[in-house]
Amino acid sequence: FYKRGKMAGNLIKPLSNLGRLGSLQTTRSVSLTASNIPLAKYGGRHTVTMMPGDGIGPEMMGYVKEVYRYAGAPVDFETVLFDPSTDNYDDLYNAISSVKRNGCGIKGNIETKMNRPDIKSRNVEMRNELDLFLNIIECKSQPGVKTRHDDIDIVVMRQNTEGEYAMLEHESVSGVVESLKIITDQSTERLCRSAFEWARANGRKKVTLVHKANIMKITDGMFMQVAKRVSQDYPEIEHNNMIIDNCCMQLVSNPWQFDVMILTNLYGTIVTNLICGLIGGPGVISGANVGPRYALFEPGTRNTGTTLVGQNKANPCAMLNASADLLSHLKLDYHAKLIRDAVYSTVNVDMVHTVDLGGSATSMDVVQNVIGHIKAATK
Numbered sequence: 001f002y003k004r005g006k007m008a009g010n011l012i013k014p015l016s017n018l019g020r021l022g023s024l025q026t027t028r029s030v031s032l033t034a035s036n037i038p039l040a041k042y043g044g045r046h047t048v049t050m051m052p053g054d055g056i057g058p059e060m061m062g063y064v065k066e067v068y069r070y071a072g073a074p075v076d077f078e079t080v081l082f083d084p085s086t087d088n089y090d091d092l093y094n095a096i097s098s099v100k101r102n103g104c105g106i107k108g109n110i111e112t113k114m115n116r117p118d119i120k121s122r123n124v125e126m127r128n129e130l131d132l133f134l135n136i137i138e139c140k141s142q143p144g145v146k147t148r149h150d151d152i153d154i155v156v157m158r159q160n161t162e163g164e165y166a167m168l169e170h171e172s173v174s175g176v177v178e179s180l181k182i183i184t185d186q187s188t189e190r191l192c193r194s195a196f197e198w199a200r201a202n203g204r205k206k207v208t209l210v211h212k213a214n215i216m217k218i219t220d221g222m223f224m225q226v227a228k229r230v231s232q233d234y235p236e237i238e239h240n241n242m243i244i245d246n247c248c249m250q251l252v253s254n255p256w257q258f259d260v261m262i263l264t265n266l267y268g269t270i271v272t273n274l275i276c277g278l279i280g281g282p283g284v285i286s287g288a289n290v291g292p293r294y295a296l297f298e299p300g301t302r303n304t305g306t307t308l309v310g311q312n313k314a315n316p317c318a319m320l321n322a323s324a325d326l327l328s329h330l331k332l333d334y335h336a337k338l339i340r341d342a343v344y345s346t347v348n349v350d351m352v353h354t355v356d357l358g359g360s361a362t363s364m365d366v367v368q369n370v371i372g373h374i375k376a377a378t379k
């Protein structure tokens with residue numbers, strides 16, 4: 001969730017800068033960008049891939065469409081549905097083709113319902129195939145949301161396509177299972193350089209790398225070494241590192257020491273959820289998955305919210321903010337600001353809060369209040 005107007009270009013700056021990192025791209029990213037196919041845009045309107053996902057995702061996407069209608073956003077959605085209860089991956093291939101055609105999309109979380117070693121996470125596979133190597137989430141306290149800590153402002157730069165989520169596991173002998181953690185110098189440098197570039201472009205002063213190199217000496221050791229090497233090109237930005245377990249304790253006791261954080265895939269999802277919990281929970285923050293050519297926008301914590309389905313209780317703010325980030329990416333800054341300001345005012349001025357924020361408002365109460373602000377601003 002972002003302060004009104006601030007994120008109009010901030011989330012997208014790493015994406016626009018990725019072209020300068022061409023020498024750092026993996027073989028996968030080169031193959032995806034070689035054709036340089038123009039992205040879908042018809043008659044001045046943008047076509048965007050919409051993946052409702054599971055749980056509360058379809059409800060949230062309905063709210064996004066309604067808010068876009070009142071904001072007059074020139075966007076048409078190509079909806080792709082998933083069935084994660086099957087081992088047929090046609091839905092995944094259709095989604096990847098759709099994003100390649102449209103250039104960007106908005107998604108809910110896709111639940112992996114089959115606990116079989118041959119069934120891969122559609123979320124992870126999509127990020128890998130589209131080379132969405134960076135997950136960026138700006139975690140900022142909201143003045144209208146009462147929490148234990150105030151004035152938190154931390155940006156999480158999470159590795160998206162390597163690390164512990166490589167999904168390379170095998171049983172060596174009966175009763176002995178191994179899981180591979182993949183770290184490469186090339187991809188780590190791309191991640192770290194994007195984080196430092198974003199920090200420089202947005203006036204940030206400090207970048208902290210989070211690791212467990214005291215135990216995982218080779219993988220996290222390389223992760224830490226590459227970050228240190230990259231940091232030398234940004235002498236104006238302070239750089240330090242911190243062990244993941246100490247980091248979690250420090251976030252709870254003194255979160256103000258952190259500015260920008262670089263994390264592996266697993267550490268990133270843990271820390272993101274922890275910080276979001278400090279500033280209001282999963283219904284507040286949006287995030288972006290970006291790469292050299294494509295971008296996907298979603299709630300920051302990637303929660304499915306299965307227990308809230310059909311109850312009109314889920315907080316729609318994270319998905320609405322993700323939709324505003326999507327509009328910023330499309331350079332529809334007026335419409336993005338219109339929605340972001342309306343959500344900000346709903347939460348922080350009108351104090352229309354769902355149960356997760358300590359209020360009693362329904363999902364529709366929040367959406368109707370957001371629409372009211374949009375209608376007032378467009379009279």
